[in-house]
Amino acid sequence: xxxxxxxxxxxxxxxxxxxxxxxxxxxxxxxxxxxxxxxxxxxxxxxxxxxxxxxxxxxxxxxxxxxxxxxxxxxxxxxxxxxxxxxxxxxxxxxxxxxxxxxxxxx
Amino acid sequence: xxxxxxxxxxxxxxxxxxxxxxxxxxxxxxxxxxxxxxxxxxxxxxxxxxxxxxxxxxxxxxxxxxxxxxxxxxxxxxxxxxxxxxxxxxxxxxxxxxxxxxxxxxxxxxxxxxxxxxxxxxxxxxxxxxxxxxxxxxxxxxxxxxxxxxxxxxxxxxxxxxxxxxxxxxxxxxxxxxxxxxxxxxxxxxxxxxxxxxxxxxxxxxxxxxxxxxxxxxxxxxxxxxxxxxxxxxxxxxxxxxxxxxxxxxxxxxxxxxxxxxxxxxxxxxxxxxxxxxxxxxxxxxxxxxxxxxxxxxxxxxxxxxxxxxxxxxxxxxxxxxxxxxxxxxxxxxxxxxxxxxxxxxxxxxxxxxxxxxxxxxxxxxxxxxxxxxxxxxxxxxxxxxxxxxxxxxxxxxxxxxxxxxxxxxxxxxxxxxxxxxxxxxxxxxxxxxxxxxxxxxxxxxxxxxxxxxxxxxxxxxxxxxxxxxxxxxx
Numbered sequence: 070x071x072x073x074x075x076x077x078x079x080x081x082x083x084x085x086x087x088x089x090x091x092x093x094x095x096x097x098x099x100x101x102x103x104x105x106x107x108x109x110x111x112x113x114x115x116x117x118x119x120x121x122x123x124x125x126x127x128x129x130x131x132x133x134x135x136x137x138x139x140x141x142x143x144x145x146x147x148x149x150x151x152x153x154x155x156x157x158x159x160x161x162x163x164x165x166x167x168x169x170x171x172x173x174x175x176x
Numbered sequence: 177x178x179x180x181x182x183x184x185x186x187x188x189x190x191x192x193x194x195x196x197x198x199x200x201x202x203x204x205x206x207x208x209x210x211x212x213x214x215x216x217x218x219x220x221x222x223x224x225x226x227x228x229x230x231x232x233x234x235x236x237x238x239x240x241x242x243x244x245x246x247x248x249x250x251x252x253x254x255x256x257x258x259x260x261x262x263x264x265x266x267x268x269x270x271x272x273x274x275x276x277x278x279x280x281x282x283x284x285x286x287x288x289x290x291x292x293x294x295x296x297x298x299x300x301x302x303x304x305x306x307x308x309x310x311x312x313x314x315x316x317x318x319x320x321x322x323x324x325x326x327x328x329x330x331x332x333x334x335x336x337x338x339x340x341x342x343x344x345x346x347x348x349x350x351x352x353x354x355x356x357x358x359x360x361x362x363x364x365x366x367x368x369x370x371x372x373x374x375x376x377x378x379x380x381x382x383x384x385x386x387x388x389x390x391x392x393x394x395x396x397x398x399x400x401x402x403x404x405x406x407x408x409x410x411x412x413x414x415x416x417x418x419x420x421x422x423x424x425x426x427x428x429x430x431x432x433x434x435x436x437x438x439x440x441x442x443x444x445x446x447x448x449x450x451x452x453x454x455x456x457x458x459x460x461x462x463x464x465x466x467x468x469x470x471x472x473x474x475x476x477x478x479x480x481x482x483x484x485x486x487x488x489x490x491x492x493x494x495x496x497x498x499x500x501x502x503x504x505x506x507x508x509x510x511x512x513x514x515x516x517x518x519x520x521x522x523x524x525x526x527x528x529x530x531x532x533x534x535x536x537x538x539x540x541x542x543x544x545x546x547x548x549x550x551x552x553x554x555x556x557x558x559x560x561x562x563x564x565x566x567x568x569x570x571x572x573x574x575x576x577x578x579x580x581x582x583x584x585x586x587x588x589x590x591x592x593x594x595x596x597x598x599x600x601x602x603x604x605x606x607x608x609x610x611x612x613x614x615x616x617x618x619x620x621x622x623x624x625x626x627x628x629x630x631x632x633x634x635x636x637x638x639x640x641x642x643x644x645x646x647x648x649x650x651x
Contacts, residue, residue, distance in 0.1 A: 075205040081520020082203035
């Protein structure tokens with residue numbers, strides 16, 4: 070455990086300190102996002118999950134969901150944190166429905 | 177290559193303990209000396225320009241491990257952020273989002289039976305001349321509040337004037353109507369009233385207590401200070417006249433604390449003596465504010481403002497001494513500041529005016545707040561026609577702290593947000609201008625508050641939670 074160089078004092082600081090910012094807290098074993106391809110996901114030879122492709126790394130289609138949310142990997146996923154929290158409603162089966170995701174032009 | 181910038185911050189040494197204040201978030205951390213040294217060096221070397229991680233490492237203090245730790249932790253709290261990204265401060269999409277109305281201030285009459293020389297309110301002078309709100313208008317205002325408060329289940333109705341108790345029968349009617357109407361909507365209403373205390377008869381006092389109406393008394397402290405400006409139209413002083421009523425009110429088993437509101441005009445006099453006098457009378461708290469006026473007879477000049485600050489500082493020390501022993505000093509200004517610091521509230525606007533609070537003129541027109549009732553710049557529609565969306569959007573855009581150039585780089589902006597709109601209109605000529613005339617004063621006052629806050633966090637932290645609870649914050 071690292072020595073704390075910043076100790077939160079008021080409520081706001083405590084809230085900020087408790088917040089897990091993109092999985093980068095001191096405690097690496099509990100803060101890693103689950104399902105992220107770079108760290109704990111096993112390679113193509115052993116996909117432990119029940120979905121296809123079996124014995125492979127996460128399918129590219131699954132990147133949409135596994136790389137959004139509290140994951141820092143910069144895959145091209147819809148911005149589900151601020152602008153499109155419900156994007157998955159438009160494509161329940163991402164492998165088939167990904168065309169439902171339209172381009173977003175922010176003005 | 178990715179570059180970074182430092183967000184606004186300020187460091188304080190409180191009792192030898194280094195504190196780091198994040199301006200945009202109103203967050204306070206205790207920092208070790210290394211990280212403060214690193215911050216100061218990075219801030220000096222980068223001089224506001226973006227820098228790379230390599231440059232940060234070169235400028236920072238400590239071992240390679242400590243340097244990377246500093247980088248990570250500063251990034252984590254948003255003090256170090258990727259260049260070009262907006263700061264973490266919440267920017268509401270100004271004026272677009274529908275916002276529920278929580279508080280409505282009713283100008284139940286323009287008339288006042290006092291003629292205080294410094295008063296900003298010149299709507300009517302005598303009870304005979306001033307316009308009074310009719311029951312019909314008050315009822316429509318209540319309907320407006322019930323309708324526009326959306327999902328909020330606890331709304332507030334404030335009676336203001338003029339002297340609101342000159343229209344007591346309307347207040348009584350409105351309280352009954354509002355309670356009935358709230359019950360129908362599944363809401364509850366909190367009532368409040370500001371009075372000059374000249375009309376606090378036995379029956380009025382009973383009415384106020386029975387209906388749980390929170391009372392603020394405008395009173396200027398020690399009798400001779402009070403009587404300098406707060407006089408009747410015939411020039412006679414008011415203190416001796418209001419004293420029996422105030423005693424009656426304070427003696428009544430008031431279920432809500434009665435607070436005093438002091439206007440400081442001309443020279444501050446002895447503020448600590450005034451505060452202690454008012455608290456001895458039985459007021460729960462007293463808050464002080466310099467008069468809003470351009471008149472050189474009343475306006476506080478630089479010297480008087482400095483004097484006021486020195487006295488505020490002395491009172492803060494008194495407050496701290498008592499707080500260490502779990503005792504209380506009802507110094508509203510400091511309590512409010514400490515709670516703001518403790519909760520880490522971030523203000524994009526200086527107050528709730530034009531957001532969840534509006535005032536209603538005697539005729540039923542809507543304005544930003546009670547102080548701005550009747551000012552064209554602050555007109556926001558009518559209770560019958562509703563809020564004017566264009567006026568409101570313009571106001572919310574211009575009133576946002578990020579629209580005030582002077583505030584953008586200020587470390588105190590999350591607490592001050594530019595200051596009172598009415599004060600800005602009178603002193604700066606535009607209601608959404610930043611109150612530059614008291615920038616330095618406010619910053620110094622917040623520093624005093626942070627000092628008291630820092631000491632209490634180490635000496636009696638539970639006390640701060642009880643102050644927060646006093647202001648209605650959850651533990």
